[in-house]
Amino acid sequence: xxxxxxxxxxxxxxxxxxxxxxxxxxxxxxxxxxxxxxxxxxxxxxxxxxxxxxxxxxxxxxxxxxxxxxxxxxxxxxxxxxxxxxxxxxxxxxxxxxxxxxxxxxxxxxxxxxxxxxxxxxxxxxxxxxxxxxxxxxxxxxxxxxxxxxxxxxxxxxxxxxxxxxxxxxxxxxxxxxxxxxxxxxxxxxxxxxxxxxxxxxxxxxxxxxxxxxxxxxxxxxxxxxxxxxxxxxxxxxxxxxxxxxxxxxxxxxxxxxxxxxxxxxxxxxxxxxxxxxxxxxxxx
Numbered sequence: 373x374x375x376x377x378x379x380x381x382x383x384x385x386x387x388x389x390x391x392x393x394x395x396x397x398x399x400x401x402x403x404x405x406x407x408x409x410x411x412x413x414x415x416x417x418x419x420x421x422x423x424x425x426x427x428x429x430x431x432x433x434x435x436x437x438x439x440x441x442x443x444x445x446x447x448x449x450x451x452x453x454x455x456x457x458x459x460x461x462x463x464x465x466x467x468x469x470x471x472x473x474x475x476x477x478x479x480x481x482x483x484x485x486x487x488x489x490x491x492x493x494x495x496x497x498x499x500x501x502x503x504x505x506x507x508x509x510x511x512x513x514x515x516x517x518x519x520x521x522x523x524x525x526x527x528x529x530x531x532x533x534x535x536x537x538x539x540x541x542x543x544x545x546x547x548x549x550x551x552x553x554x555x556x557x558x559x560x561x562x563x564x565x566x567x568x569x570x571x572x573x574x575x576x577x578x579x580x581x582x583x584x585x586x587x588x589x590x591x592x593x594x595x596x597x598x599x600x601x602x603x604x605x606x607x608x609x610x611x612x613x614x615x616x617x618x619x620x621x622x623x624x625x626x627x628x629x630x631x632x633x634x635x636x637x638x639x640x641x642x643x644x645x646x647x648x649x650x651x652x653x654x655x656x657x
Contacts, residue, residue: 378404378420379503380441380495382432383412384448387605387630388500388507390415392447395504404439406432411450426450433493444495445503446487446599449561484596499598500628509604509648511624514636517645519619523586526551527621527649530588538593544602547617549585554578562589562602566611573616583618583643590623597626604646605630606638613642624648 379401383389393403393416405421407414412423422435436444487497501508513519519527530548533556537543543557547569554572557565566587572578589602604622612620620639627648629635639646 376402377443378402378439378441379498380404380406380436380439380444381416382406382408382444382446383416384408384446384450385411385413386449388603388628389413389448391507391630392445392500392504393419395506399504401503404436404441406435408448408450412448429489433490436495442494442496443498443503444490445498445500447500484599487596487599497598499601501597501601507628507630509622509624509627509629511648511650514632514646514648515639515644517619517640517643519586519621519645519647522550523619523621523645526586527588527647529553530586530621531590531623531649534588534590535593538595541592544592544595544600545587545589547585547587547615549580554585562587562604562608563611566608566615566617569615569617570611580616582616585615585617587612587617587620589621589627591626601626601628603628603630604635606634609635609638609642609644609646613638613644617644619645619647621647621649624650626651 379396381389381393381403383405389405389412393405396403403419405416405419407416407421407423409423409425411426420439424431424435491497526548529551530546530553533546533548533553534544537556545557545562545565546553547555547565555565555569560568569578573580587608589604591597591601602622604620604627608620636646
């Protein structure tokens, strides 16, 4: 049975908030968007919405309750704000001791803690994939080009690196070639990491031949999949190609994708492969 209560979407930057809103609406679920000022784009203004500052915890709660939301989804990219540059409201000030403790850790630790604050207020936190499973990456090769045996070896090593770094709450992606990891995703995100690789190649610091290297993305071990799954889209393909890479490998069922047809078209045009790899074992044929 379709839930008729509005789905509250707390929206950061990028295309995923709109993709989720459209997918939920297509399934018959009303949407209410809470757009984070200075971060979210205006696209979701086509839906019932309210703008709120990132530190306005009480305003966000009140907006969601007025709209009748029981379920909330956090989606979209968000640069971790400096705690003392936000402008908190009274509810946020009451939660400030908890928030200060949450800031002593990585992004996953912070997001889990923020989610728990909403759950204490009676909301249910959902992952985007629970609302719109069609946004998840399937298993197998999506593009005309396919990975070879050496690529699959690199993919396995890249995933092992992400798993090893997981306890330190480091990013969800690496760039690798010939078992050599040359970049690990940090606070700059995937796009920033790929731009860094492109700059290293342009400067000669990274002396790879063209059409070399892979982007590998997967959730961190123990990560809360409701809050921050890795994601790819057409822009990922363009930046990977600009960095001279040959392919993108992500965890099937553990990675979100936006505008999949445009993404596949961009990859085919730039000569990349995209493959969804099962959590264990090789990709489906």
